[in-house]
Amino acid sequence: MSKLPDPDTPANKPATKDSKTLWINSPALERFTKEAFQAAGLPEEDAARVAKLMGEADLQGSDGHGIIRLAPYIRRIRSGGINVQPNIKVVHERAAMAVVDGDNGMGHLVVSRAVELAIAKARECGVAWVGTRASNHAGPASLYARMPIQHNMIGLYFAVGNANHLPPWGGMDMLLSTNPIAAGIPAGDEPAVVLDMATTVAAYGKIKAKAKRGEPLPEGWMIDRQGKPLTDSSRSHEGFLLPIGGHKGYGLALIVGLLAGTLQGAAMGRDVVDFNADFTTPTNTGQAILVIDLEAFGGAGPFKDAVDTLVRDIRSSERLPNVDRIWLPGEQSHQRRSDYAKRGVPLPEALVHELDELANQLSIRPLDR
Amino acid sequence: MSKLPDPDTPANKPATKDSKTLWINSPALERFTKEAFQAAGLPEEDAARVAKLMGEADLQGSDGHGIIRLAPYIRRIRSGGINVQPNIKVVHERAAMAVVDGDNGMGHLVVSRAVELAIAKARECGVAWVGTRASNHAGPASLYARMPIQHNMIGLYFAVGNANHLPPWGGMDMLLSTNPIAAGIPAGDEPAVVLDMATTVAAYGKIKAKAKRGEPLPEGWMIDRQGKPLTDSSRSHEGFLLPIGGHKGYGLALIVGLLAGTLQGAAMGRDVVDFNADFTTPTNTGQAILVIDLEAFGGAGPFKDAVDTLVRDIRSSERLPNVDRIWLPGEQSHQRRSDYAKRGVPLPEALVHELDELANQLSIRPLDR
Numbered sequence: 001m002s003k004l005p006d007p008d009t010p011a012n013k014p015a016t017k018d019s020k021t022l023w024i025n026s027p028a029l030e031r032f033t034k035e036a037f038q039a040a041g042l043p044e045e046d047a048a049r050v051a052k053l054m055g056e057a058d059l060q061g062s063d064g065h066g067i068i069r070l071a072p073y074i075r076r077i078r079s080g081g082i083n084v085q086p087n088i089k090v091v092h093e094r095a096a097m098a099v100v101d102g103d104n105g106m107g108h109l110v111v112s113r114a115v116e117l118a119i120a121k122a123r124e125c126g127v128a129w130v131g132t133r134a135s136n137h138a139g140p141a142s143l144y145a146r147m148p149i150q151h152n153m154i155g156l157y158f159a160v161g162n163a164n165h166l167p168p169w170g171g172m173d174m175l176l177s178t179n180p181i182a183a184g185i186p187a188g189d190e191p192a193v194v195l196d197m198a199t200t201v202a203a204y205g206k207i208k209a210k211a212k213r214g215e216p217l218p219e220g221w222m223i224d225r226q227g228k229p230l231t232d233s234s235r236s237h238e239g240f241l242l243p244i245g246g247h248k249g250y251g252l253a254l255i256v257g258l259l260a261g262t263l264q265g266a267a268m269g270r271d272v273v274d275f276n277a278d279f280t281t282p283t284n285t286g287q288a289i290l291v292i293d294l295e296a297f298g299g300a301g302p303f304k305d306a307v308d309t310l311v312r313d314i315r316s317s318e319r320l321p322n323v324d325r326i327w328l329p330g331e332q333s334h335q336r337r338s339d340y341a342k343r344g345v346p347l348p349e350a351l352v353h354e355l356d357e358l359a360n361q362l363s364i365r366p367l368d369r
Numbered sequence: 370m371s372k373l374p375d376p377d378t379p380a381n382k383p384a385t386k387d388s389k390t391l392w393i394n395s396p397a398l399e400r401f402t403k404e405a406f407q408a409a410g411l412p413e414e415d416a417a418r419v420a421k422l423m424g425e426a427d428l429q430g431s432d433g434h435g436i437i438r439l440a441p442y443i444r445r446i447r448s449g450g451i452n453v454q455p456n457i458k459v460v461h462e463r464a465a466m467a468v469v470d471g472d473n474g475m476g477h478l479v480v481s482r483a484v485e486l487a488i489a490k491a492r493e494c495g496v497a498w499v500g501t502r503a504s505n506h507a508g509p510a511s512l513y514a515r516m517p518i519q520h521n522m523i524g525l526y527f528a529v530g531n532a533n534h535l536p537p538w539g540g541m542d543m544l545l546s547t548n549p550i551a552a553g554i555p556a557g558d559e560p561a562v563v564l565d566m567a568t569t570v571a572a573y574g575k576i577k578a579k580a581k582r583g584e585p586l587p588e589g590w591m592i593d594r595q596g597k598p599l600t601d602s603s604r605s606h607e608g609f610l611l612p613i614g615g616h617k618g619y620g621l622a623l624i625v626g627l628l629a630g631t632l633q634g635a636a637m638g639r640d641v642v643d644f645n646a647d648f649t650t651p652t653n654t655g656q657a658i659l660v661i662d663l664e665a666f667g668g669a670g671p672f673k674d675a676v677d678t679l680v681r682d683i684r685s686s687e688r689l690p691n692v693d694r695i696w697l698p699g700e701q702s703h704q705r706r707s708d709y710a711k712r713g714v715p716l717p718e719a720l721v722h723e724l725d726e727l728a729n730q731l732s733i734r735p736l737d738r
Contacts, residue, residue: 091667092665092666092667093495094493094494094495094496094662094665095464095465095493095494095495096464096465096494096495096496096497097494097495097496097661097665097666099666099667124463124464125463125464125465125466125494126462126463126464126465126466126498127463127465127466127496127497127498127659128465128496129495129496129659129661131666154628154632156628167686168683168686168695169695169696170688170689170692170694170695170696171683171686171687171688171689171692171695172686172687172688172689173682173683173686173687175679175682175683175686181621183624183628185624185627193623193624193627195620195621195623195624197614197617197620197621201614223689225689226689226690227689227690227691227692244613244614244617244618245566245570245613245614245618247696248566248613249613249614251564251566251698252550252564252566254562254564254683254697254698255552255554255562255564255698258554258562258676258679259523259525259552259661262672262675262676262679263523263661263663263666263672264666265666265667265671268675268679269678269679269682269683270682290496290498290659292466292498292628292632293463294632296461296463296466297461297466297468297500297632297633297634298460298461298468298634302634303631303632306631306637307627307631309638310544310627310631310637310638313542313544313638313639314537314540314542314544314623314638317536317537317540317541317542317544318540318541318542319539319540319541320539320540320541320592320594320595320596321595321596322596323539323540323596325539326537326538326539326540327538327539327616328623329619329620329623329624
C-alpha cells in the first residue's frame, strides 16, 4: 500500500523527455488529424470535431485514445467499416430521454450529438438520459462525462467496450468487455471531479502496452484458463482480464453493458465486434449519458461549495506511511492538461514515424514538429 | 479462483438447520415488526410498510438489513433520533426529477415514496431521478432498485452509507462509506438481474459478523494504519475498509456519495453520522433512484428477450476448473426468496431471545414460532 498507483496514469506515457519521445503541440496534432479524416472522406466539420476530441484525449493524457488511434480509425474507414456521411438521427424520444442512431458514423460524432441533446433536455426536465446505437468507439469516457460540467451539470457516462476480454465470474467465455463508467462533477474553485474507470482491474490497452515493452503483468490483472494468475504479457491472448472486486466488477460490467448496449438496441454479449481484429463489420456500439442539471436541485452554487469542501477534506486527510499526496479523481489529468498545453504532447518516436507513413498514404502534409 | 465467493451471500446466514437456528415464517416476522413500530409510535400504515420491506430483506437473505435491525431502529426512535410522524415532502421538482425531504422519518418510508414518484415521472418522461435528504437507513439497496421492475422499468440506486469506514486512497481519515450501488434489470422468462454491491471489498456488517464468530478477516478486506493487511477481526476498529479495485473503488464510493448525498443536500464526508454509535443526531441520509421506462426505448418485449439471451449465454459459458455453476447477479437471492417463503427465515437463537426482550419492553406479543 505504500506505493500508490496513479489513478489515471496513461498506458503508454513516455517516462521522460528522452530521445525516443517527441513533444508535439496540440494544434499540430489537431491539424494533422483533421486533414487525415478529410482525406479519408469525412466532411470538414465532422473531421474537425473528431480531431478536436482526439486532441483533448491526448492533452489529458488518455493517450491510448488519442492520435495513436488515428491509423486504425483510417484503416476502418478505408475498409468500409465506418460510414463517413452518416445520417445521425433520433429514433426514440420522450421529454427526458432519447436514443440516437449513429448510422455507423464515427463514435465521436454520435456521442457528442447525444451529449448535446441530453444537456438541452436536462435544462428542461432537470435530468436526461440519451443513449446511442449504431455508434462506434468514441475515445475516453471522461471526454463525454466532462461536457456537461461547463453547463453546471453532472455527467454520468456508460459505454460498451469494443472487444470482449472479460468472462462472467467463474467462466471462460469472453462475453463482457471493460465497460467503462465515467462521471464529471462540477466543483467551484477546485478542479472538477472526473472519474473514468474500466470495470476491469486493467484496461486491455495497458496489457498491450506491457507486452510491447516486454514487461510482466502484475498479479491480479489477468488469469489463465486454469484460473491461475497470468503474468507473462506475451501470453495475454491465452487468458482473461479480471474484474475489479471479483464478482462485484463482473456484476458492474454486466449492468453497464445492459444500460449502454442492450437498452439502446446496441451490441452486447456475443454481438460485440472486436474492433482490433475486424475492420469491416459495423460494431453497433452503444453508449449512454445521464445529465443532471444542478439548477434543478437548488442551484449550482451550494453544490459546488460542498464539493470544494469535500475535495479539501479529502486532500488534507492524514496519510498512510510513504504516501506523498492524496489525489482526487481527474486531478492528475487536469494537471497534465495544463502541462501538455504548454509543453506539447509526448509521443513515442515510432508513433510519429507511423503518422508520417499515414501522411504519405493519404497525401497530406506530415505532422509538424 | 477455484473457489468462487457467493455474489450475495448473507453476512450472518446460519449454515444449517441446527439447534442454534430457528426458522420463522415471514408473516410472523412482519406481524412482530409492525407491532413493534406501532408500539414505538409509528402510525399503523407506516409501521406496516416498514415491516413489509424489512421482511422482504430477510426473505431475500439480506439478513444484515432485516429483523436484526429492529432493536437498533426502536432504540433510535425511543432516543428521539427518528421522527415517527414525519412530513415527507417534495422540496425541488421538475418534470424528470425531484428531491424528497424525509423530515427525519424512517428511511424505508422516505425512499419508497421517492421510488414511487420516480416511477410515475419515468412513465411520463421516459427517465426520472428522485433523491432524498433528511432520510435514514432504509435497508438493502436492492429492495429499491427492484421496485421499478414490475412496471417494466429499470432501477438504478445509490446511497450514502450510514457510517464512514473508508478513507480516500492513500489516506487515513474515514471520509467515505461503503456507499452502495444497486441495479434492477427486468428479464423475460429469466429472473431479473439484480446487482447490490458495496463499493468496498467487504461491507462493514461482514467484518462485525467475523468478529462475533472470532474468525480472521481474509487479506484484502482491511488495512491498518501502517497500510498493512489487517486480518485480526478483533482489531477491526484500528483499521480501514479497502475499496474494490483500489483507487477505482475509492473513486466510485466518492461519486456515489456525491450523487446520493451532496446533490440532494444530504450528509456526505465529515457530516455523515455513525448510526451505530450515535442514536440521537439526525443522520440527514441521502439516497437516489434513477428509473428508466423500457417502453420509451422501443418496448419492454425486445429488451427482455435480449436480457434472457444474455443471461443464458452467461450461464452456459464454459467454466474454469472446479467451478460448478455461473451465477447472475441476484440469482441466489431469487432462489433464497422462494426457499425461505416455504421454509421460513433462519434466525440465530440469540437474536430471537433479543426480540423476546424487545417484546417485553414494548408490551407486545412475542415472535410466533
